[in-house]
Amino acid sequence: MSVALITGITGQDGSYLAELLLKKNYKVVGMVRRSSTVTFERIADIQDDIIIEQGDLHDQSSLVDLLERYEPTEVYNLAAQSFVPTSWNQPVLTGEVTALGVTRLLEAIRQVVPRARFYQASSSEMFGKVLEVPQKEETPFYPRSPYGVAKAYGHFITVNYRESHDMFAVSGILFNHESPRRGLEFVTRKVSHNVARIKHGLQKTLPMGNLDAQRDWGFAGDYVEAMWMMLQREQPDDFVIGTGVTQSVRRLCELAFGRVGLDYKDFVTSDESLFRPAEVDLLIADPTKAKTTLGWEPKVDFESLVNMMVDADMERMAAKLKQ
Numbered sequence: 579m580s581v582a583l584i585t586g587i588t589g590q591d592g593s594y595l596a597e598l599l600l601k602k603n604y605k606v607v608g609m610v611r612r613s614s615t616v617t618f619e620r621i622a623d624i625q626d627d628i629i630i631e632q633g634d635l636h637d638q639s640s641l642v643d644l645l646e647r648y649e650p651t652e653v654y655n656l657a658a659q660s661f662v663p664t665s666w667n668q669p670v671l672t673g674e675v676t677a678l679g680v681t682r683l684l685e686a687i688r689q690v691v692p693r694a695r696f697y698q699a700s701s702s703e704m705f706g707k708v709l710e711v712p713q714k715e716e717t718p719f720y721p722r723s724p725y726g727v728a729k730a731y732g733h734f735i736t737v738n739y740r741e742s743h744d745m746f747a748v749s750g751i752l753f754n755h756e757s758p759r760r761g762l763e764f765v766t767r768k769v770s771h772n773v774a775r776i777k778h779g780l781q782k783t784l785p786m787g788n789l790d791a792q793r794d795w796g797f798a799g800d801y802v803e804a805m806w807m808m809l810q811r812e813q814p815d816d817f818v819i820g821t822g823v824t825q826s827v828r829r830l831c832e833l834a835f836g837r838v839g840l841d842y843k844d845f846v847t848s849d850e851s852l853f854r855p856a857e858v859d860l861l862i863a864d865p866t867k868a869k870t871t872l873g874w875e876p877k878v879d880f881e882s883l884v885n886m887m888v889d890a891d892m893e894r895m896a897a898k899l900k901q
């Protein structure tokens with residue numbers, strides 16, 4: 579039986595990946611960090627089908643212990659301090675978890691299960707102030723936030739362990755991917771959640787940052803399939819995963835408010851504090867290699883994604899108000 583260890587299983591991607599691997603009959607071990615209240619909302623439906631173990635990317639011995647006990651055949655490193663604005667307020671913590679955490683895990687794998695296949699959650703934030711449009715595997719990095727810098731470290735240490743120790747270690751350079759399970763602080767979910775609040779009369783305005791930023795947004799459920807596909811190949815390699823289409827935050831607002839019959843211009847206000855010290859203005863993927871080599875293609879387009887998220891938040895809000 580294939581055994582997968584997922585760090586970050588309580589996050590958006592971790593929950594979708596765990597569901598995918600269960601369908602493929604994997605034994606799924608999810609690493610969770612200790613907290614005073616549990617954060618299992620996204621994995622509530624599969625909690626009885628997976629093994630949940632405590633561990634933390636800060637703590638090397640917790641990683642070694644998990645690898646020794648479960649001897650995973652595949653390790654997916656999805657855990658990170660993943661919110662870009664927080665990385666300016668907590669740059670050292672972001673570096674500890676999102677950068678050095680990768681080395682801790684790779685080193686533990688090298689010592690305990692060197693034949694295990696390793697997936698690193700790299701990010702299009704590494705392209706930052708983009709040096710090429712669209713961005714592909716060979717595009718040089720120019721990160722614009724402590725988060726982007728930390729991810730660039732995680733990316734290169736993964737490549738380095740592959741080349742130095744002959745490990746099956748790969749990096750997926752994923753562009754923004756969203757879902758109804760997205761954290762409330764990220765822009766798509768912030769908008770869909772607040773559209774539902776406004777439609778239900780719970781608030782009147784929505785303060786936003788840079789509406790002109792452009793992102794290549796896809797559906798998280800599609801993107802976890804690409805993660806799995808990368809670990810099934812004969813040779814380890816890195817891939818850009820995205821849709822190849824870019825949209826502005828303004829267009830996101832237009833579509834999300836439009837879904838419930840409202841005009842975003844009547845509600846969205848500008849809040850200077852939500853603008854970033856250094857912005858990533860434009861991200862757009864060139865996913866040709868993923869399409870031709872992996873056979874991966876996204877199934878959900880941007881408008882369907884926005885509709886899915888707004889509809890889910892409208893349902894949640896209606897259910898909450900009934901209670």
Ligand code: NAP
Pocket residue numbers: 585586587588589590591592610611613617633634635636655656657658659660661675699700701702751752753754755756761
């Ligand atoms: P997410 O929802 O923010 O989940 C992050 C996960 O990391 C959570 O399970 C969190 O646990 C865990 N975590 C944080 N610090 C930890 C630590 N010290 N030790 C162990 N676990 C820790 O992120 P996501 O959207 O699912 O993204 C998954 C990964 O892909 C992240 O590495 C992210 O940076 C990367 N990525 C995401 C995107 C995207 O658009 N979503 C694009 C490119 C790359 P708690 O539940 O306890 O907080």
Ligand code: G4F
Pocket residue numbers: 660661662700701702703752753754755763764765766768785786787788789791792793827852853854857858861
């Ligand atoms: O949704 P965001 O916070 O995502 P961001 O910064 O692109 O990062 C996400 O995608 C990365 C992949 O490229 C991941 F690696 C990372 O972990 C995370 O998942 O912001 C998207 C854009 C930015 O340009 C931001 O300035 O939306 C703009 N924006 C405008 N107003 C806002 C807001 N972002 C947020 N969070 N909140 C706003 O009010």
